[in-house]
Amino acid sequence: MSTSSNSEHPSGQAQQSQADTMAFRISRIQARMADACARVGRDPAEVTLLPVSKTFDTSAIREALALGFTRFGENRMQEVAQKAPLLQDCNVNWVVIGHLQTNKAKEVARYASELQSLDRLDLAEALERRLQLEGRSIDVLVQVKTSTEETKSGLEPAELVPFLRQLAQYPSLRVKGLMTMAVLSADSVAVRKCFSHLRQLREQAQQEGISGVSLERLSMGMSGDFELAIEEGSTEIRVGSAIFGSRAAPA
Numbered sequence: 507m508s509t510s511s512n513s514e515h516p517s518g519q520a521q522q523s524q525a526d527t528m529a530f531r532i533s534r535i536q537a538r539m540a541d542a543c544a545r546v547g548r549d550p551a552e553v554t555l556l557p558v559s560k561t562f563d564t565s566a567i568r569e570a571l572a573l574g575f576t577r578f579g580e581n582r583m584q585e586v587a588q589k590a591p592l593l594q595d596c597n598v599n600w601v602v603i604g605h606l607q608t609n610k611a612k613e614v615a616r617y618a619s620e621l622q623s624l625d626r627l628d629l630a631e632a633l634e635r636r637l638q639l640e641g642r643s644i645d646v647l648v649q650v651k652t653s654t655e656e657t658k659s660g661l662e663p664a665e666l667v668p669f670l671r672q673l674a675q676y677p678s679l680r681v682k683g684l685m686t687m688a689v690l691s692a693d694s695v696a697v698r699k700c701f702s703h704l705r706q707l708r709e710q711a712q713q714e715g716i717s718g719v720s721l722e723r724l725s726m727g728m729s730g731d732f733e734l735a736i737e738e739g740s741t742e743i744r745v746g747s748a749i750f751g752s753r754a755a756p757a
């Protein structure tokens with residue numbers, strides 16, 4: 507920051523405006539990610555930050571693109587279909603993280619580079635058919651339900667291994683790992699348990715040695731709980747409000 511601009515503003519105000527930039531918020535998140543890694547002896551390079559741009563407009567996405575991000579998490583295909591044409595001049599990879607109706611498979615096949623919320627065979631089947639028509643394949647993560655909250659979607663843990671075996675029939679779906687949402691709770695013990703549960707499920711599934719399935723990636727952790735997720739082995743945190751600001755309505 508130049509001394510001339512400092513002299514024009516009371517110093518408190520200058521600090522406030524720096525804290526308000528997306529670059530500053532992201533650098534704070536990255537510092538917290540590095541600290542969480544350090545606490546458990548992990549290499550920070552193992553953990554990716556996925557900005558979740560749902561409900562935010564394309565100008566916010568352009569700001570993040572300028573900071574070097576190319577993948578963006580969205581939970582509604584309708585919103586992706588609105589934003590994608592406005593960002594055709596940019597190299598955006600849309601990552602679908604929300605619960606999907608099977609009739610949205612066509613939009614996923616057209617726009618998405620990745621789906622993190624695969625949780626049932628009829629969706630896999632519909633995606634495979636649509637992806638073959640488009641001549642594309644996408645990365646997928648299987649969403650597992652690690653909390654008992656009714657509102658959380660995802661596969662029941664006991665169904666995971668049989669489900670992964672069946673995914674081998676769908677060559678357009680490249681299985682890369684698992685995703686979960688922890689219980690929404692102030693009780694960090696309960697939140698941590700969801701994350702460690704996903705890691706254990708990954709280990710169990712890996713021991714089964716399912717062909718054609720890689721389970722390297724664990725997508726877990728959001729603005730409110732990403733440090734716990736990293737301590738429990740997350741390889742990717744999905745962060746919306748801590749980057750873009752609070753959302754007007756729950757999405």
Ligand SMILES: *Cc1c(COP(=O)(O)O)cnc(C)c1O
Nearest residue numbers: 558581603728729744745746747
């Ligand atoms: C909205 C959303 C996020 C990001 O939530 P924040 O609390 O804003 O960081 C992460 N994952 C999923 C599946 C979401 O729907």
